[in-house]
Amino acid sequence: MADQDPAEKIKELSSTLASVESVLDLDAKNTEIEQLREQSADPELWNDAENAQRVTRRLANLESVVTKVGNIRQRLDDLSVLYELAATEDDSDALAEADNELESLRKDIGELEVRTLLSGPYDEREALVTINAQAGGIDAADWAQMLQRMYLRWAERHGYPTDIYDTSYAEEAGIKSTTFAVKAAFAYGTLRGEHGTHRLVRISPFDNQSRRQTSFAGVDVVPVIEQSDHIEIDESDLRIDVYRSSGPGGQGVNTTDSAVRITHQPTGIVTSCQNERSQLQNRATAMSMLQAKLLERKRREEQSTIDELRGDSASSWGTQMRNYVLHPYQSVKDARTNVESGNPTAVLDGQIDDFIDAEIRWMRSQENGDAQG
Template sequence: MADLDPAEKIKELSSTLASVESVLDLDAKRTEIEQLREQSADPELWEDPDNAQKVTRRLSNLESIVTKVNGIRQRLDDLGVLYELAEAEDDADTRAEADRELAALRKEIGELEVRTLLNGPYDEREALVSINSQAGGVDAADWAQMLQRMYLRWAERHGYPTEIYETSYAEEAGIKSTSFAVKAPFAYGTLRGEHGTHRLVRISPFDNQNRRQTSFAGVDVVPVVEKSDHIDIDEGDLRIDVYRSSGPGGQGVNTTDSAVRITHLPTGIVTSCQNERSQLQNRATAMSMLQAKLLERKRREEKAELDELRGDSVSSWGTQMRNYVLQPYQSVKDVRTGLESGNPSGILDGDIDDFIDAEIRWMRSQEQGPE
């Protein structure tokens, strides 16, 4: 696109946006918006708070999509006028402004194009992200905390609310594990490609001989469960422990045994919550997290069975998915997509959209299989 004149660039972007508009089916979304607005205006809706929240969340999501697409279409139309003005007045500043807007629109339309690929059964859901330190000792615990910060910073950049449910701190530095929710529409579909093992190579700040250390942390992403999900859990399959919440260095967060850990004995899945002061609230949240993890386990098992029936030899995406190298050179590379960046500091500060978009495209290509 670099060799095209502005009018041709705008034409190409307009064509891409038209394809996005077609896939999103904005007319159907506008019809659904009107229906949801009528439902939300009904006072009886709030007699069922769970359903009311579902309706209002869906309405907000649809309005956001339609408003965003309409806004981009309007900006694209205005951009042509801005270039004409710059040409007519031979104004370098206006031309530079138009070039910046063109670049911004190209990025936003690209993001919308990726959004159209998020049509899996749970892609619209909020996400529950869990991070666990793996091999590498204290460096791995520190690495797990760096990853937690990376995802929280990514969410903050986009204005997505987050809620940390549990953090288990390591003795010397970093964390053993953490679980948090990203409370935004399509958070699961957006982040599910982050599932897997993340590998860090650097000079260890905890080694007095300044040796290079490789450490690993596992990231798990599951969709938040909804009322309509059917996950049967036998109480006899659960071990429920209560304990006192602790912070860095083992310091007590509160003075009561309010934190709750639930172990699902048949699968070995463990969930914990310590962010509420009430043991009952923590138990409810931990149970919801367990349901989410069992739901995702069921989805993955069903996919594996389908892959086997199709004769798909790539039934698993593997565990290692991204390498972060800080020494002896600076690089972040995704194992599956091949995307690479020489700016690990930016990546670790939450600038991971390019990696996320590449993963979404790659996952879709794997799920569709060969033509």
């Protein structure tokens, strides 16, 4: 493709973008935008705050998608003119600028193409991410905290707001567990492939003999619940504990018993929240998190039943899914897609889009295979 004429490259990108525009159905989106704008202009909308937030979120998401596609189409049209000017004036700087814009457009259109694959029932939702330290002692707790930072940095790079609901700090270093929300449209569809066990191999900073240590942490991703979701929870199945919020090393960060932990006894699912001052607010958030986890559990059980009926035992996306090796060599490799990076420092700083895009394509191929089966 390196020797291909720029006009041919632009034609190929234009064709790919046209396919994306068709799948996204921009006419339908524009119609829905007009309807949502009418709803948002109604002063009575805010009588139901939750519905009002749903309407404004949906409107902002649709406007963002339509604007982004329109901007890319305009840039693609402008690029042809830029190449013509560079050729006419024999301007090497203008040609380099056009080549850079071509690569930038290739990347942006590729990202849009991946977005069209996010069509699952909950893919448009915000995401609730839980990370738990597993085998590996102090190193595993430190590893769990490194993963938390990786995802928070990834969200920050994309301008996605996050909200940390609960963090349980380990005694010596790191964290036992953490739960946080990524408050962006399609966050669940984008991150759900991250579900599974993440393995770290490195020289332990906590071993005075500097031995190599393998540590594990589990990542769980569920969609944030909405008003339309219906999950029956029997209050008698719940054990609710209140306790004092704590910071690193067990230090108290709140002088009242406002943190709330809810245990759903039939399933053993535990959720907790300590980021609000009010016990009532923490309880409401913990309850919402429990509903989200029960909803995802139900979805996975239904999928598991379908897989069993098909005789498909390979559809579980849990288990070990990515290896991060810092010693004796530097590498991060996904066990399912085989996408690999030789720069773990960048990956752990949130540069995980290549892994996520490959996961989305891989999951869609698995789902299409299931559907054909």
